Amino acid sequence: MNSRLHDRSANSLPEACPGLRMTPQRQEVYRVLMGRRDHPTANEVHSRVKKRLPNISLATVYNCLETLVDHGLIRQVNFERESSRYCPNVNEHGHFHDAASGAIHDIEFKPGVNLADFLDLPPGAVIEDIEITLRGKLAAS
Amino acid sequence: MNSRLHDRSANSLPEACPGLRMTPQRQEVYRVLMGRRDHPTANEVHSRVKKRLPNISLATVYNCLETLVDHGLIRQVNFERESSRYCPNVNEHGHFHDAASGAIHDIEFKPGVNLADFLDLPPGAVIEDIEITLRGKLAAS
DNA sequence: TCCTAGATTGGAATTATTCTTGATATTGAA
DNA sequence: TTCAATATCAAGAATAATTCCAATCTAGGA
Incomplete structure (x- = not known):
């Protein structure tokens, strides 16, 4: 799957990404x-x-x-x-789409969870990419 | 959320769906x-x-x-x-997209699982719709 | 039967994205 | 450094899925 680059701040540019000319x-x-x-x-x-x-x-x-x-x-x-x-968040994550504001929030997986724990995957399935999108509202609290 | 109509066979038409003229x-x-x-x-x-x-x-x-x-x-x-x-599957479910064949398989949730069990939802989020899509391959078995 | 709201049709319009082409820039080799 | 090969960029044309529009059509109620 994708390489996982962590801790990239707003100013850190990916100077060295093989095969990519940084124009x-x-x-x-x-x-x-x-x-x-x-x-x-x-x-x-x-x-x-x-x-x-x-x-x-x-x-x-x-x-x-x-x-x-x-x-x-x-x-x-x-x-x-x-x-x-x-x-720019290349970690495995999902998205929550707030219908009221239109804002999109990243949703992280809880640590240690595994797709096969909650989904009935077809036998032999090798997952290469996951897309999880939730739509809803944030309760006025 | 959506009404859940189960057990509709290939021939059962939704004769009675309120507000819907069945042309x-x-x-x-x-x-x-x-x-x-x-x-x-x-x-x-x-x-x-x-x-x-x-x-x-x-x-x-x-x-x-x-x-x-x-x-x-x-x-x-x-x-x-x-x-x-x-x-036509209106149950809550996801999809697995087989990159090799292009086929799409429905993926059911394992019974009793709950979104909040594996996702870090924003506090107070009320989920109205879920979309889960996996892309990958079926291992030749 | 007549009326009206809703449904259907064909084609035009929309819109995000991709493609094409020619110009420009960069690289690596000599 | 110079050259050739390659990659990138820009502008606008092209594409394709979907929606919109205006003109009929239809079904069901009064």
């Missing part, structure tokens, strides 16, 4: 995602990146995002049929 | 889904339905599918950015 565009796309972890769409990423790279095109943002996903530095997240969103 | 088109769309539970796309449903209703339009298939989803008789399932697929 200014990719760096800035990555920086923007790390800087505000609110699961932006490609369009939103484009707007943010343009502050520093005013000439970057949306196509390039799509290319950069795809490249970063392919190299396991970020994750692409889909809700229903909405635009894809992007997330 | 021939809706009936046939539903029948087609129940008859072959392989998670077809709207296009595939359209092809199948046309055998009995040659004049039905794709727009109508989309309308029927949406209506049936809204009434909790079927579920809409999304994988990545692919076309939506439709599934």
Whole structure:
């Protein structure tokens, strides 16, 4: 599965990712995602990146995002049929979509849990990727 | 959450679903889904339905599918950015996407499990919908 | 039967994403 | 350093799933 890079702060860039040429565009796309972890769409990423790279095109943002996903530095997240969103948390995790605010929260697995503990997997299934999405509301507390 | 209708066979039509007029088109769309539970796309449903209703339009298939989803008789399932697929299993369940064959298998929860047992939910979260998708391979056994 | 709300149709419109092409930049080898 | 090969970028065209729209059509109630 994906490599697990932990403890990357908003400023730590993935200087050394084998096979990935760190161009200014990719760096800035990555920086923007790390800087505000609110699961932006490609369009939103484009707007943010343009502050520093005013000439970057949306196509390039799509290319950069795809490249970063392919190299396991970020994750692409889909809700229903909405635009894809992007997330710098590459740990195994799910998402909670708050219907009221539209906000998306990362959901971590409790430590030590195992898919097969709660799902009836087909015999011999080798899981390569998991996507867990919850939709609901946060009770006014 | 959705009403839970169990034990519907391939021929049992939802004659009585409050607020839903059972037109021939809706009936046939539903029948087609129940008859072959392989998670077809709207296009595939359209092809199948046309055998009995040659004049039905794709727009109508989309309308029927949406209506049936809204009434909790079927579920809409999304994988990545692919076309939506439709599934007559309205029980809470997930999906396993076999990368080799492209087949999609329903995954049931083990009895008695509870989301909060394995996920760190935000405090006060009220879950309205769950989507669990696994991608992987079936080991050649 | 007549009326009306809801359903259907075909085609146009929308929209996120991908593709294409030519220009530009980077790398590694000589 | 220079060159050739390769990768990246930008702009706009193309694609494809889905939705929208306007014009009929239909079923069921008065």
